Amino acid sequence: MNSSRVVPVSLGAASYEIRIAPTSLGSIAECADWWKGSSQAVIITDANVEVPYARQVAEALAEDLEVHLLVVDPGEPSKSTATAVALWECLLETGIDRKTVVLAVGGGVIGDLAGFIAATFARGLPFVQIPTSLLAQVDSSVGGKVGINLPAAKNIVGAFWQPRGVLIDPDVLETLPPREYQSGLAEVVKYGVIQDVEFFAWLEGNAQPINARENGPLVHAIARCCELKAEVVAEDEREVTGHRAILNFGHTFAHAIETVTEYGQFLHGEAVAIGMVQAAQLAERMGRVDAEFTSRLKQLLTIFDLPTVAPAGLDTDELISAMSRDKKVEAGQVRFVLPTKLGHVELTSDVAEEDLRAILQTRG
Amino acid sequence: MNSSRVVPVSLGAASYEIRIAPTSLGSIAECADWWKGSSQAVIITDANVEVPYARQVAEALAEDLEVHLLVVDPGEPSKSTATAVALWECLLETGIDRKTVVLAVGGGVIGDLAGFIAATFARGLPFVQIPTSLLAQVDSSVGGKVGINLPAAKNIVGAFWQPRGVLIDPDVLETLPPREYQSGLAEVVKYGVIQDVEFFAWLEGNAQPINARENGPLVHAIARCCELKAEVVAEDEREVTGHRAILNFGHTFAHAIETVTEYGQFLHGEAVAIGMVQAAQLAERMGRVDAEFTSRLKQLLTIFDLPTVAPAGLDTDELISAMSRDKKVEAGQVRFVLPTKLGHVELTSDVAEEDLRAILQTRG
Numbered sequence: 001m002n003s004s005r006v007v008p009v010s011l012g013a014a015s016y017e018i019r020i021a022p023t024s025l026g027s028i029a030e031c032a033d034w035w036k037g038s039s040q041a042v043i044i045t046d047a048n049v050e051v052p053y054a055r056q057v058a059e060a061l062a063e064d065l066e067v068h069l070l071v072v073d074p075g076e077p078s079k080s081t082a083t084a085v086a087l088w089e090c091l092l093e094t095g096i097d098r099k100t101v102v103l104a105v106g107g108g109v110i111g112d113l114a115g116f117i118a119a120t121f122a123r124g125l126p127f128v129q130i131p132t133s134l135l136a137q138v139d140s141s142v143g144g145k146v147g148i149n150l151p152a153a154k155n156i157v158g159a160f161w162q163p164r165g166v167l168i169d170p171d172v173l174e175t176l177p178p179r180e181y182q183s184g185l186a187e188v189v190k191y192g193v194i195q196d197v198e199f200f201a202w203l204e205g206n207a208q209p210i211n212a213r214e215n216g217p218l219v220h221a222i223a224r225c226c227e228l229k230a231e232v233v234a235e236d237e238r239e240v241t242g243h244r245a246i247l248n249f250g251h252t253f254a255h256a257i258e259t260v261t262e263y264g265q266f267l268h269g270e271a272v273a274i275g276m277v278q279a280a281q282l283a284e285r286m287g288r289v290d291a292e293f294t295s296r297l298k299q300l301l302t303i304f305d306l307p308t309v310a311p312a313g314l315d316t317d318e319l320i321s322a323m324s325r326d327k328k329v330e331a332g333q334v335r336f337v338l339p340t341k342l343g344h345v346e347l348t349s350d351v352a353e354e355d356l357r358a359i360l361q362t363r364g
Numbered sequence: 365m366n367s368s369r370v371v372p373v374s375l376g377a378a379s380y381e382i383r384i385a386p387t388s389l390g391s392i393a394e395c396a397d398w399w400k401g402s403s404q405a406v407i408i409t410d411a412n413v414e415v416p417y418a419r420q421v422a423e424a425l426a427e428d429l430e431v432h433l434l435v436v437d438p439g440e441p442s443k444s445t446a447t448a449v450a451l452w453e454c455l456l457e458t459g460i461d462r463k464t465v466v467l468a469v470g471g472g473v474i475g476d477l478a479g480f481i482a483a484t485f486a487r488g489l490p491f492v493q494i495p496t497s498l499l500a501q502v503d504s505s506v507g508g509k510v511g512i513n514l515p516a517a518k519n520i521v522g523a524f525w526q527p528r529g530v531l532i533d534p535d536v537l538e539t540l541p542p543r544e545y546q547s548g549l550a551e552v553v554k555y556g557v558i559q560d561v562e563f564f565a566w567l568e569g570n571a572q573p574i575n576a577r578e579n580g581p582l583v584h585a586i587a588r589c590c591e592l593k594a595e596v597v598a599e600d601e602r603e604v605t606g607h608r609a610i611l612n613f614g615h616t617f618a619h620a621i622e623t624v625t626e627y628g629q630f631l632h633g634e635a636v637a638i639g640m641v642q643a644a645q646l647a648e649r650m651g652r653v654d655a656e657f658t659s660r661l662k663q664l665l666t667i668f669d670l671p672t673v674a675p676a677g678l679d680t681d682e683l684i685s686a687m688s689r690d691k692k693v694e695a696g697q698v699r700f701v702l703p704t705k706l707g708h709v710e711l712t713s714d715v716a717e718e719d720l721r722a723i724l725q726t727r728g
Contacts, residue, residue: 081449088445088521092514095689120484123511123522124602147487150456157452158487159523238488325459 003216005223009142009230011162011237018142018166018226020219025053025130025169028060034128034165035101041065042096044087044114045105046074049132053172054105057130065101068094072113076263079113079148081157087117101126101164107133107180108140108268112155115146119161129166133176134184135269137168138191138225143233143244153325154255160238168226170218178305181213183269185304188221190276191228193297194249197343199224200300207303245347249337250276252323259322260314266307273306282351282359283338293342316360320353367580369587373506373594375526375601382506382530382590384583389417389494389533392424398492398528399465405429406460408451408478409469410438413496417536418469421494429465432458436477440627443477443512445521451481465490465528471497471544472504472632476519479510483525493530497540498548499633501532502555502589507597507608517689518619524602532590534582542669547633549574549668552585554640555592557661558613561707563588564664571667609711613701614640616687623686624678630671637670646715646723647702657706680724684717 004021019031035041041061045054050071058067070090072078091100102125104114111129118127131141147158173181188210192200202224203210209217229247236244253275258266266274280294298308323334333349340346368385383395399405405425409418414435422431434454436442455464466489468478475493482491495505511522537545552574556564566588567574573581593611600608617639622630630638644658662672687698697713704710 081445081452085445088514089516092517092520120521120523122520123509123524145487150452152453153456156456156486157484159484160487 003219005219007223007226007230009162010234011144014144014162014237016163016165018168018223018230020168020170020223020226022169022171022215022219024167025056025172026060028057028130028167029064031128031165031167032064035065035126038099038101038126039066040068040096040100041103042068042070042091042094042100043103043105044070044072044110044117046072046078046107046110048074049106049110053130053132057103057105061103068096072110074109076109076149079109079154081148081150083113084116084120084148087113088121091117091121096125098122098125101128103128103130104141105130105132106136107131108136111136111141112146112158113148115144115161115163116148116158119146119159124161127161127163129163131166131168132172134173134181134222135187136184137170137173137222138184139187139229141166141168142226142229143247144237162237166226168222170215170222173213173218179267179270182305183267183272185210186269186273186276186301186306188225189297189300189304189306190247190249190272191225193276193339193342194246194337194345195228195231195343196224197341199228200296200342204296204300207300211304242347245335246337246345249339249345250274250279252326252334252336253278255326256319256322257310257314259325260318261311265311270307273301273308274310277301277308278310278359278362279336279338281362282336282355283340285355285358286338286351289339289341293339296342310360314360316357319360320356367583369583371587371590371594373526374598375508378508378526378601380527380529382532382587382594384532384534384587384590386533386535386579386583388531389420389536390424392421392494392531393428395492395529395531396428399429399490402463402465402490403430404432404458404460404464405467406432406434406455406458406464407467407469408434408436408474408481410436410442410471410474412438413470413474417494417496421467421469425467432460436474438473440473440513443473443518445512445514447477448480448484448512451477452485455481455485460489462486462489465492467492467494468505469494469496470500471495472500475500475505476510476522477512479508479525479527480512480522483510483523488525491525491527493527495530495532496536498537498545498586499551500548501534501537501586502548503551503593505530505532506590506593507611508601526601530590532586534579534586537577537582543631543634545577546669547631547636550633550637550640550665550670552589553661553664553668553670554611554613554636555589557640557703557706558610558701558709559592559595559707560588561705563592564660564706568660568664571664575668606711609699610701610709613703613709614638614643616690616698616700617642619690620683620686621674621678623689624682625675629675634671637665637672638674641665641672642674642723642726643700643702645726646700646719647704649719649722650702650715653703653705657703660706674724678724680721683724684720
């Protein structure tokens with residue numbers, strides 16, 4: 001079965017393709033149209049992904065390009081100003097030119113970091129995403145958001161920088177640790193909730209093969225998520241109309257949980273799973289959805305082995321304070337993405353603090 | 365005499381206006397269309413410009429906006445990664461939102477630095493340029509190039525980030541030190557050489573009032589330079605077609621001189637003046653222009669009290685090595701912008717090293 005898929009991302013002159021194909025890493029040279037005119041490539045990766053994936057990409061490119069492999073420490077701390085400065089210095093020493101293509105081979109941290117470097121070195125270098133985590137494949141590698149963290153705020157320094165192309169090889173997921181894989185599934189579920197009730201139902205019916213990481217269903221799930229995200233991004237590339245905000249369903253709660261637990265307890269997708277349930281509970285309390293909505297959501301997340309309840313002991317005031325420092329806040333107003341039915345959400349700042357507190361204090 | 369002028373910069377959805385008007389700093393609130401929807405403003409300036417100009421802008425805005433004034437050290441060292449990180453941290457602490465407008469009040473260093481901060485904070489904030497040096501008014505504030513330096517390379521980290529508008533008040537030039545003013549005139553002369561022989565002739569005829577900083581001729585000169593630069597930028601916003609490279613006339617030589625003298629001996633415009641003469645001499649040696657071209661150029665620069673000869677003792681090999689590290693180098697080829705006649709230049713990489721060495725060794 002040839003399960004390859006191509007998802008176009010329509011952004012005028014910045015349009016590009018997401019190519020999803022098993023065993024495609026080793027044949028990345030076939031994507032040479034993405035770096036036409038380049039004589040050099042810089043691969044940015046981390047020590048977890050370097051062997052075998054980044055090396056495999058480097059070897060596949062070495063026939064056509066002069067390849068430089070830059071390896072950073074794995075994990076969120078590498079999305080720092082210090083790492084960015086070190087990479088800028090490194091690119092300068094390498095003697096690359098303005099047509100040098102930057103390839104991110106790794107998860108969301110690498111994609112965001114490498115993309116920020118590509119966006120800012122020599123006022124912008126061509127960029128290619130090769131996401132190796134499920135989360136990055138269905139979310140962070142699509143849409144052009146790149147950036148780094150400051151100690152007090154994630155992703156606060158960054159840019160919109162669209163890649164020339166995204167190459168997704170589902171085979172790389174075989175080596176992904178279970179929690180990382182499940183964390184990616186939280187974002188997969190999100191697309192069903194916010195945009196596509198049929199996809200949500202398809203996930204309910206295909207949860208077992210998805211959990212078994214079967215290639216065919218996986219390619220379909222990844223492609224559908226990319227299509228759904230591409231639709232949103234095409235409509236609101238730079239998050240100005242407000243439409244792109246629907247992608248943040250569950251994320252206001254999730255970011256608050258991540259902040260209060262100092263990013264040590266939950267993977268991003270795990271926090272998003274809890275956050276989506278909290279958003280559903282808030283919507284239910286406000287009479288926007290019925291109890292069945294919340295229970296179907298919780299059930300699917302549970303089948304994917306994701307948490308659906310915030311841990312005991314989180315301070316409600318601290319959570320609310322973290323929400324009000326989120327960079328999506330505008331003129332002091334915290335805005336929430338709340339569902340009206342499966343497949344549809346809306347952005348609202350019309351949430352009573354009393355309701356919010358009630359949800360944050362809910363256990364189970 | 366009402367000497368106000370408006371120069372449109374046509375860049376599709378990113379189009380904006382350059383408004384040139386005496387005594388306009390104090391009435392900047394009239395430009396409120398540039399920050400529609402903003403409730404806060406951040407003014408980035410340096411300690412030389414803070415009083416009176418940045419304070420004047422802050423006061424004029426304070427009726428409509430919550431204004432934050434951030435003051436950095438004057439001079440090129442502030443265009444550093446360290447200052448950028450400090451400003452990012454500062455914006456985060458200030459608690460600004462995504463609609464906060466960033467205003468650069470200062471010379472080229474401030475415009476480039478503040479623009480880079482605006483381009484990268486929260487993935488991009490609205491930006492307004494209020495250039496207070498002649499160089500910034502006719503060159504760096506137009507065209508959207510923003511950035512910072514690494515120790516080994518100027519402007520190597522940056523972005524294209526178009527402002528919402530540029531406000532130029534020629535009155536601020538009254539307090540500009542003579543060398544700074546003359547340095548700006550080098551770029552003014554450049555526009556005549558590369559694009560507009562009539563403007564070159566007008567400068568020859570109006571050199572005295574320009575030297576006396578008379579308001580009327582000054583507004584005309586600034587507006588014409590902005591128009592000429594805007595034409596180029598509209599045709600090649602992101603320096604991809606090669607057309608924008610004509611603005612670098614004299615700059616390959618100038619950057620090499622600045623690098624070898626460690627940016628300590630010449631102001632940028634002074635190095636550009638010498639660089640333009642060297643480019644003219646190279647073109648003359650290659651038979652592209654006649655001796656009259658070079659002598660008219662030298663004469664006009666001399667009237668504006670600008671240097672036209674490189675200092676003795678610069679090492680030719682070091683100069684050539686600096687040129688080959690310039691970020692405009694592509695696939696190892698140093699490219700030169702050379703004139704064919706007054707008002708027209710062309711980009712070429714077809715320069716024999718022998719000719720280049722001969723020019724670099726010329727004294728006078």
